[in-house]
Amino acid sequence: MARSDDPGSAGRIDQTGTEIRDDLPPAELLARAGAEATGVIESWPSQPREAAIKTIQRYGAPDAVMPSRLIWTDKTPWRRVVVNRDVVPHDFPKPHNDLLEEWISYRIPSERLDDVARFDGSVIAERTKGELGARCDKEEMNYLALNLAHDVIVGALDVDAARRAYTEKAGAFMMGKSDPYTEALQFPVPPNGSGDRDVPTINAQEVRQ
Amino acid sequence: MTVATITEQTVEELTSTWPTTSRESAQTVMRSYGPPDEACEELLLWVGHGPWKHTILWRDEIPHDFPTPHHDVLQQFIDYRVPPDAYAPLAWFDGSVVVERTKGELSARCEGEEMNFLAINLSHDLATGKVDADEARRQYTEIAKAFQAGHPSPYTQGLQFDVQHGGTADRDEITIPETILHKLGEKLGITE
Numbered sequence: 001m002a003r004s005d006d007p008g009s010a011g012r013i014d015q016t017g018t019e020i021r022d023d024l025p026p027a028e029l030l031a032r033a034g035a036e037a038t039g040v041i042e043s044w045p046s047q048p049r050e051a052a053i054k055t056i057q058r059y060g061a062p063d064a065v066m067p068s069r070l071i072w073t074d075k076t077p078w079r080r081v082v083v084n085r086d087v088v089p090h091d092f093p094k095p096h097n098d099l100l101e102e103w104i105s106y107r108i109p110s111e112r113l114d115d116v117a118r119f120d121g122s123v124i125a126e127r128t129k130g131e132l133g134a135r136c137d138k139e140e141m142n143y144l145a146l147n148l149a150h151d152v153i154v155g156a157l158d159v160d161a162a163r164r165a166y167t168e169k170a171g172a173f174m175m176g177k178s179d180p181y182t183e184a185l186q187f188p189v190p191p192n193g194s195g196d197r198d199v200p201t202i203n204a205q206e207v208r209q
Numbered sequence: 210m211t212v213a214t215i216t217e218q219t220v221e222e223l224t225s226t227w228p229t230t231s232r233e234s235a236q237t238v239m240r241s242y243g244p245p246d247e248a249c250e251e252l253l254l255w256v257g258h259g260p261w262k263h264t265i266l267w268r269d270e271i272p273h274d275f276p277t278p279h280h281d282v283l284q285q286f287i288d289y290r291v292p293p294d295a296y297a298p299l300a301w302f303d304g305s306v307v308v309e310r311t312k313g314e315l316s317a318r319c320e321g322e323e324m325n326f327l328a329i330n331l332s333h334d335l336a337t338g339k340v341d342a343d344e345a346r347r348q349y350t351e352i353a354k355a356f357q358a359g360h361p362s363p364y365t366q367g368l369q370f371d372v373q374h375g376g377t378a379d380r381d382e383i384t385i386p387e388t389i390l391h392k393l394g395e396k397l398g399i400t401e
Contacts, residue, residue, distance in 0.1 A: 064249035071251060088312045092381035094390060098311060110300035117296040121310030121379050128273050128281060128304035128318070135311070167384040174390065196304050198275035201350040202357075 036065045044085045048099050051137065052083045055100070058139070077189050078102045079131060088135065090122055093167045098122050098135040102142045104185070106132035107194040112153045119162045123149045130194030140182040144169055147181045215244045223248055227268045230280040230320060235266050237321065238283065259322075260368050261285045262314065271318070273305055276350045277357075281305050281318040285325045287368070289315035290377040291336050298342040299332055303349065306332050313377030323365040327352055330364045 041052045052070055056062070059081060062070040072081040080103045087097035108127045116123055123145050124133045134145040148166055151157040157165065165181075173182045180186055217239055224232045235253055239245075242258035245266070255264040263286050270280035284307075291299065291308045299306050305318045306328055317328035331345045340348065352362045363369055 064251045066247045066249050066252075066254065068247060068254070071249070073251070088378065089380055090311050091383050093384040094387065095383065108300065108304075110304070111297050113296040113300045114294055117291075117308065117310050118293055121381055124307065124309050125300065126304075126307055127300050129271050163384065171385050171390070174385075195271060197272050197278075198304055200274045200278060201276040201346065202354050 037062055037070055040065055040067055040070070041085075045087075047097055047137070048083060048085050048087060051100050055081060055083050055139075077104060077185050079105055079192065080133075088122075090136070092120065092122075092163075093170045096137045099137055100139065100142065101133055101135045102139065102146075103131045103133040104146065104189050105130055105192050105194045107190065107196065108132060109153060115152050115159050116149050118159045119149060119152050120145050120166065127196050128198065130192075130196060140173055141170060143184060144173075144179075144182045147186045150185075150187045215246070215248050217244055220244055220248060220253065223250070224253075224268070228270050228280075230270050231266060231268050231282040234282050234320065238264065238266055241322070260287065260372055262287055262374075267318075271305075273319070275303065275346075276353045279320045281320065283321060283325065284316050284318035285322065285329075286314050286316040287329065288313055288373045288375060288377040289333075289336075290373075290379065291315060295336045298335055302331065302335055302342040302345040303328050310379050311381065313379060323356060323361070324353065326367060327356075327362075327365050330369045333368075333370050 037052070037056070041049045044052065055070070055072065059072045059075045062083075063073045064071040068085045070083045073079070075081055080101075082101040082103075084099045084101065087099045090096055090098045106125075107130055108125045110127055113125055116125060120134070122135045124135065125131075126133075132146060132149065134142040134149070136142050136145060144166060148157065148162045151165075152159060152162050169179050169181050172179060220235055220239060224235045227235070238253075238255065242255050242264070245253035246256045247254040251268050253266040255261070258264060265284045265286075267282050267284065270282050273279055273281045290313055291310065296308055296310075299308060303317070307316045307318070308314075309316075315329065315332060317325040317332070319325050319328060327349060331340070331349055334340045334348075335342060335345045348364075352364050355362060356365050
């Protein structure tokens with residue numbers, strides 16, 4: 001997959017500095033992504049296959065290829081991007097299939113997780129690892145979910161207001177209207193190291209004994 | 210890379226450069242469940258072995274100090290629907306327990322399967338109101354301490370409740386009516 005250091009060609013650069021190769025036909029993209037990814041997604045259902053092609057357009061060849069998933073690592077702002085072959089039906093705010101997972105570094109206050117789960121069941125928190133992820137069918141909806149999850153976590157919105165905002169912004173996006181919440185993360189993403197190790201409850205002497 | 214036919218030997222080669230805990234854990238899991246069903250440089254994946262829906266062995270180790278300092282590498286999943294008010298207590302009980310509401314899955318990530326059994330069993334006790342988060346942490350500490358001293362508990366040897374297979378996913382509800390989407394799409398000439 002061509003990146004900006006490919007002397008033979010160049011795509012457009014989006015606001016995050018990522019080179020987007022939407023000028024290339026899918027066949028060319030797949031060839032650049034390597035035979036391995038190509039071979040895997042050829043047998044996938046159409047929706048995850050198309051999501052894989054879109055993600056290759058955006059982030060280049062995946063860093064890891066498995067029969068059930070493609071994985072990209074450290075693609076700003078994401079720590080990890082995963083396209084899954086197996087989809088998860090989700091009806092909020094409209095029926096769709098969750099298949100694109102995107103994770104950021106994020107310190108999770110555990111006491112806010114009831115509200116986060118009520119807001120959107122496809123936002124996933126990993127406290128020890130220090131990651132917050134969203135799984136939807138489009139990157140724009142993952143931006144929206146994480147931006148609003150952050151608003152819920154910091155107390156800027158309650159659950160009902162966040163669900164209303166998601167509904168309105170997702171509807172507007174489907175009608176072709178842009179919104180900062182669907183275009184990029186609207187809060188500073190902490191560097192890696194947001195994990196919460198917790199505390200030992202068995203003391204060292206007990207462990208040695 | 211992907212591994213077309215995965216054998217214990219190919220896993221040994223694949224994990225030869227992995228950190229110690231994840232490399233050794235790969236060997237331990239293979240002794241129970243055989244070679245993984247899928248593998249790449251970052252993880253090994255077993256599907257449907259033992260009581261687990263799937264098992265992931267991660268290359269990258271996550272430091273975790275509860276109840277003693279160790280590295281989380283082995284994540285194991287079951288189908289489970291967590292009540293809406295139990296997400297925060299579960300995260301407080303053990304930050305390595307992960308809940309996925311839409312998918313209807315509960316997982317634990319620790320160094321070995323026994324501690325995952327323990328975390329999931331106590332998560333079930335917490336989700337069903339048998340214990341609160343503080344009591345779950347106390348019990349985790351005591352049972353883990355006994356396990357390290359060579360006294361395993363039923364809670365470290367297997368899941369102590371009936372695990373559902375399917376029917377735990379939560380699709381949530383539609384908040385954008387299809388009729389409105391359809392009408393707007395037609396008006397704007399947009400096909401969704």
